[in-house]
Amino acid sequence: MSLSWAVFRNYTGHAKEILGDVTDYPRFFLMPPSAIIEAESSGKNKVRLLAPDEHIDFEVEMVIRLGNDLQPEKMCVGIDTTNRTRQTLAKKEGWPWLEGKGFKGSGVLGTWTSWDSRPVEIGLIQNGQIKQQESTKKMVHSVEKLLLHLNNWYDISPGDYLWTGTPKGVGPMHLGDSIECWMNNLDGEKISSLFATCV
Numbered sequence: 001m002s003l004s005w006a007v008f009r010n011y012t013g014h015a016k017e018i019l020g021d022v023t024d025y026p027r028f029f030l031m032p033p034s035a036i037i038e039a040e041s042s043g044k045n046k047v048r049l050l051a052p053d054e055h056i057d058f059e060v061e062m063v064i065r066l067g068n069d070l071q072p073e074k075m076c077v078g079i080d081t082t083n084r085t086r087q088t089l090a091k092k093e094g095w096p097w098l099e100g101k102g103f104k105g106s107g108v109l110g111t112w113t114s115w116d117s118r119p120v121e122i123g124l125i126q127n128g129q130i131k132q133q134e135s136t137k138k139m140v141h142s143v144e145k146l147l148l149h150l151n152n153w154y155d156i157s158p159g160d161y162l163w164t165g166t167p168k169g170v171g172p173m174h175l176g177d178s179i180e181c182w183m184n185n186l187d188g189e190k191i192s193s194l195f196a197t198c199v
Contacts, residue, residue, distance in 0.1 A: 002159040004031035004107060005150055006080060010140050010165025014059075026141040026149050029097055031080075035106045036161070039076070045196035047081060048105035052175050054085035059166035060124035060132045060181050063109060064143065068158045070151065072115040072143065076192040077122055077183040079108040080163055081173070107163070110181055110194030117143070118186055125180040126171065134167030141165075173198045 007026045039045055049056050059080045067073030080101075087100025119137035123130060141149075143164065150156050173179070175198055183192035 001033050002036075002161060003033075003157070004036060004161040004163060005154070005156065006031055006101070006163035007141065007146055007165050011134065011138055011167040012140060013134075013138075013168030014166050014170065016168070022140050026146050028150070028154075029101055031102045031107050031163070032098075034104050035102045037105050037108045039108075039110050039112075039194055045108060045194060046105070047079060047108055047173065047177075047179055047196045047198045049081075049173060049175060049198050050103050050105070051083060051085070054083055056173050057082045057084050057170045058124060058126065058131070058173050058179060059170050060122050061166050062120065062122050062136050062164045062183065064115065064162040064164065065112070066156065066158055066160045066162065070156055070158065071147070072117075072162075074112045075115050075120075075183070076112045077110040077181045077194055078163065079124070079179065079181060079194065079196070080166065081106045081108070082170075084172075107161075108194065108196060109161075110183070110192045113183075113191040116185065116191075120186075120191070121182075121184040122167070123182050123184075124169075126173070127178050131171055132167055132169035136164070138167065139165060175199065
């Protein structure tokens with residue numbers, strides 16, 4: 001069963017907007033398999049807001065799937081949603097973050113493409129407005145550094161997912177919102193996409 005390893009504060013801009021520090025080495029949290037939703041070819045993906053009366057943020061990310069050699073095999077754009085209401089309470093009380101970061105359907109994956117180590121651009125549009133747009137070359141900890149740390153400290157497996165962090169611009173979602181995400185290569189070609197409605 002695949003695990004999702006998610007690094008946090010891996011873009012300086014996002015760390016600043018949530019009033020957090022960039023860490024000296026990558027730190028991860030786990031998302032359970034039930035958190036992950038694969039993209040549907042029909043384009044009718046859903047972002048599940050299990051508690052629509054609470055503050056739930058979008059976070060666009062580059063996601064990597066590991067191959068049999070534990071190296072990147074595929075990549076896609078994804079949305080790591082955060083229940084900020086519950087995460088904030090958990091931080092305050094010293095509780096685990098699972099309710100805030102690993103609830104059912106909290107990780108939505110876009111269409112997969114072959115791994116390419118060159119930087120890509122990821123972005124997110126909410127209801128027709130660009131909210132996030134950044135190059136992965138701005139990541140604090142590179143993919144190579146993330147994998148080195150995971151290999152040194154944990155027992156990763158083929159098929160595991162690596163969520164590489166979100167750039168600045170995260171914001172709240174509401175019922176009925178339209179979300180579009182993209183991943184473009186250096187030539188400006190769209191190589192991964194995700195279209196979803198918040199339900």
